[in-house]
Amino acid sequence: MKKLAVIGAGVMGQGVSYQFAKFGYQVTLIDLSDEVLEDAKKKIKNIERLDKLLHKSKSTYVALDQITCTTDLSSISSADFIIENVTENIKIKETLYQEIAKYISNDALLAVNTSAVSITRLASFLPQPKNIMGIHFMNPVHLKPTVEVIRGFHTTEETINTTQTLLQSVEMEGVVVNDYPGFISNRVLMLTVNEAIFSLQDGVADAKSIDKIFKQCFGHTMGPLETADLIGLDTILYTLDVLVESYQDTKFRPAPLLKKMVDAGLHGRKSGEGFFKYN
């Protein structure tokens, strides 16, 4: 596994590209426009600056020297390993996978980075579903070394083992789970986050108090609302929509307050404001 392609240069695409560049991989980072890619470059530079300053990263690589940005999806044809991180929307992902099928090489492995979408469903668009698995990276990628590796219906043990070896080479570890929407982490987390938003909407407590209960009573590092801001409220909404649709179970229906905040442009940290304000 030498050449990596990362599709989607948002929050996760930036983090994933940085993590692999930091360990010397050549990364091709793909998104829809040069504007998005320019913004991603600035953010990756900032991630690297903070990683060196706060976390004493000793990497001798300069991240942006390892990363080539492009809007040309056909560039994935030379990649050994592809990590897809586009918007958490089934239609967007499915349309993209039909395009990926035109360019992906028969030997390449592809990891779907998703919060909830079925790996088996996306793999069905590709010629070699045995080479497809999910990697549910956590955010921020370079500070969260444990990830979920999701085994789709056709994923082979060889694919899982190669993926684990690749992750180990960037000091990460995969916990292997089977493919059901939301896997373990988001099937459980999204219910908590959504119920916290319902509680805020019902006026049970303010945002700070809700999070304080989780931090001080349960020992969580972050409360559910701060976590939602970190993930992105638009991504939370999309994920809940995917879970409702996948399980046909209204327990995942998104809180109206969440929808209202997303419509108002309050997407959390990435927009500067969500349940809390950020500089």
Ligand SMILES: NC(=O)c1ccc[n+]([C@@H]2O[C@H](COP(=O)([O-])OP(=O)(O)OC[C@H]3O[C@@H](n4cnc5c(N)ncnc54)[C@H](O)[C@@H]3O)[C@@H](O)[C@H]2O)c1
């Ligand atoms: N944000 C998190 O904390 C988090 C954590 C784990 C997994 N995820 C998953 O990772 C994926 C990406 O999430 P994110 O938070 O980075 O989203 P984001 O909205 O920050 O970024 C998505 C990017 O995908 C790009 N994109 C959309 N369609 C594309 C296409 N056809 N080709 C190329 N690029 C395209 C968009 O322009 C955007 O830059 C989602 O599936 C999400 O569920 C997110």
